[in-house]
Amino acid sequence: MATKKTLKSYQSAMSKAKTKYNKAKTTSSKDKKALSTLKNKLAKAKTAGAKASLEKKIRAANKSVKKANNRVTSTKNAYTKAKNNLATFKKSQAAERRKASLALKKKIIAQMQKDKPGYWAAGRPFVIPKYPRSISSYVYIDNSTESETTTVDMTTNSIAPGQYINHYTQMSPVQRQIDGKLGGSLVSKVDGLKKQFDRLKRWSSNGTELELHHGQRSNNSVVLTSVAATFDAPLDNAVPVSISIQDIKWAKGGKVKSAKKTTTSKKANNTGAKTPTKGDRSKAKPKAGKYLTIKSGDTYWGYHVRFGTSISKLRSWNGYPDRRLPIGKKVRVK
Numbered sequence: 001m002a003t004k005k006t007l008k009s010y011q012s013a014m015s016k017a018k019t020k021y022n023k024a025k026t027t028s029s030k031d032k033k034a035l036s037t038l039k040n041k042l043a044k045a046k047t048a049g050a051k052a053s054l055e056k057k058i059r060a061a062n063k064s065v066k067k068a069n070n071r072v073t074s075t076k077n078a079y080t081k082a083k084n085n086l087a088t089f090k091k092s093q094a095a096e097r098r099k100a101s102l103a104l105k106k107k108i109i110a111q112m113q114k115d116k117p118g119y120w121a122a123g124r125p126f127v128i129p130k131y132p133r134s135i136s137s138y139v140y141i142d143n144s145t146e147s148e149t150t151t152v153d154m155t156t157n158s159i160a161p162g163q164y165i166n167h168y169t170q171m172s173p174v175q176r177q178i179d180g181k182l183g184g185s186l187v188s189k190v191d192g193l194k195k196q197f198d199r200l201k202r203w204s205s206n207g208t209e210l211e212l213h214h215g216q217r218s219n220n221s222v223v224l225t226s227v228a229a230t231f232d233a234p235l236d237n238a239v240p241v242s243i244s245i246q247d248i249k250w251a252k253g254g255k256v257k258s259a260k261k262t263t264t265s266k267k268a269n270n271t272g273a274k275t276p277t278k279g280d281r282s283k284a285k286p287k288a289g290k291y292l293t294i295k296s297g298d299t300y301w302g303y304h305v306r307f308g309t310s311i312s313k314l315r316s317w318n319g320y321p322d323r324r325l326p327i328g329k330k331v332r333v334k
Helices: 009-046 049-116 118-122 189-206 300-307 311-318
Strands: 128-129 142-149 152-154 169-172 177-185 210-213 219-229 236-249 291-293 330-332
Touching: 009 049, 049 118, 049 330, 128 189, 152 311, 177 189, 189 219, 189 236, 311 330
Parallel strands: none
Antiparallel strands: 128 210, 142 177, 152 169, 177 236, 210 219, 219 236, 291 330
């Protein structure tokens, strides 16, 4: 009977494959170093006997290097396969957990209606994890007030001259406030209600993705940002609470397109006397590089397109104004 694969078994297989791959690389490196040493000795050998002996060793060393390289390739492929198997298993496990959570959520909702049918009928708000893990993963709130706040942040300083200081705005996530109590029925026990309050705190501190249903507004993706309770006026079957909930939105996938860079050549101011360039071009010897004879219609931009050299580099090398390249003179383009 085949053994069922587990996360631990996949992790162990990847670890073993990685160890073999690293060992194969170390062996290959040693064999290549040994071969290089033998070749250096052969180059310095003076007698025919010594050369023959070294050539024999080099042939054996070449075989070892080839064998080691093949071993590196095979172990690398095995390591890559083991990593892919682990990643695939984790992905499938995550999908299975989500599937099980969604099935459990249906059972939880049925349990909620059974535990507190009055709350369900009255449409009292409740929070439940997006992917619950236990049948008790829900909390009803007997709400007395429920509010929603939307805020917009504005810049307090101008971005550019002539703009209003509130020219740029950014909307903050919607905030919801629910005040009320946990419990509210004759069968409610304070100890159990405190456990529900602790459950809310745990979801808040862990940043658990939740769903908010019933009440005035519902949302399938929220987090608890504040959880508070009042214990100074204890009730037999209720715990006063106040919670703050913030809507969350998942970023859409896809690559962000970066703006294309455009190269523009600055027009030279041709008025006034020409600034002399350093040295005498008629006497200076050409430096190493590619040179062309300037023809009518040639420009730095054209050289940039043909040879890939930046326009600023062309200006630096040659010293001619952009629109006054002297026909017949040599110009460095690469």
